[in-house]
Amino acid sequence: MEEIDVLCINCENMISVDKISAHSSVCVTPTNYIIKLSSANPIKLLDFRLDKLKCSMEAILHDSIKPLSTDEKMIFTYLSRYTVEILSIKESSVESSEACKKISIEIANYPVSNISPCVSLYLERVRAIAKEKGSILLEESRVKESSMNLSALLENRASQIDGLNKQIQKFKQAHGDTDAKVDCLEICSAIDEMHSKTSITSSIVSPRDNKQQFELDELDHMFEAQEKEISQKSNEDLQKYFYSKCLIMKLGYSSRDPAQFIQIPDLYRRVREKAIPVDMWEDFIKEQFQKPELWIKKK
Numbered sequence: 001m002e003e004i005d006v007l008c009i010n011c012e013n014m015i016s017v018d019k020i021s022a023h024s025s026v027c028v029t030p031t032n033y034i035i036k037l038s039s040a041n042p043i044k045l046l047d048f049r050l051d052k053l054k055c056s057m058e059a060i061l062h063d064s065i066k067p068l069s070t071d072e073k074m075i076f077t078y079l080s081r082y083t084v085e086i087l088s089i090k091e092s093s094v095e096s097s098e099a100c101k102k103i104s105i106e107i108a109n110y111p112v113s114n115i116s117p118c119v120s121l122y123l124e125r126v127r128a129i130a131k132e133k134g135s136i137l138l139e140e141s142r143v144k145e146s147s148m149n150l151s152a153l154l155e156n157r158a159s160q161i162d163g164l165n166k167q168i169q170k171f172k173q174a175h176g177d178t179d180a181k182v183d184c185l186e187i188c189s190a191i192d193e194m195h196s197k198t199s200i201t202s203s204i205v206s207p208r209d210n211k212q213q214f215e216l217d218e219l220d221h222m223f224e225a226q227e228k229e230i231s232q233k234s235n236e237d238l239q240k241y242f243y244s245k246c247l248i249m250k251l252g253y254s255s256r257d258p259a260q261f262i263q264i265p266d267l268y269r270r271v272r273e274k275a276i277p278v279d280m281w282e283d284f285i286k287e288q289f290q291k292p293e294l295w296i297k298k299k
Contacts, residue, residue: 030252042248043140046133047087053125054083072119075110079126082107086130092140100134136244143237242268242281249289258292266295 008015008027015023057076060068068076082103089096107127112120246264253259267288276284288295 024254035252042136042244043133045248046129046136050083050087050126050129050133053122053129054080054087057083057122071115075115075119075123078110079107079122082130083126086126086133089133089137092137092144094138094141097134097138097141100130100137104128104131104134132247139237139240139244146234146237238278239268241278242271242285245282245285249285253289258296259289262289262292262295 008023011027011030057080061073061076061080086100086103089099104127107123107130110123112123115123243264246262246267250260250262267285271281271284
């Protein structure tokens, strides 16, 4: 049904089809509230947009002035049920991400051969939000898992250092044993050197026994490999975080705006080349999207 009102992507208000052109010439940027949400929490922004869509569809279903066909009623009822399900997904986990993506796939497979463009628009917007929410929840889950692994690694190393300290105390209690006192001094010196050079995750230096030295060296290599892997994951997480901020920023621009043609990998290379701190990335992204002509390659 062509008379169905359309939800504005900037102000999130219902606009009549015959007023779309006039409204588009006035409403050219997102509202301050939308901008605030986009910079604070991407999940809250998606839920806000989804809730607006849900309210709009319910208003359409109960609009007696513009009655729907039976097929259109089925579509809007179907979409309204899925928006409630997507909104109920809050936990950052793989399971939550899969649930959102499953809904997105089901909506994408819905037959749209005999429905109007306005109705198709609602299908596509709910599907896109479900897919994006699934991606963000998965990323948050991976960041949380990496943080937990790092905490476990630090606790394990702290436990090892505590064990060495207890061993030192035992040596100190050994009276009249010259070799034990020498060993105690060596271990104390090693511990002091370790604390002066590195954090709690640094290498544990040698006691006198060669076998113990070898085992501790192997342990150090293992920790170095783990730390390198965590560092690599952190870099990947930072890149994904930057990309998500850019995608959220793009949502604030219309599909015809030049900002849509800015290449996010180019922005990311620039921010790494200039070593811009993470807490300044958002300001950097906003500034670049306000000057799209600097990033769009001229043909």
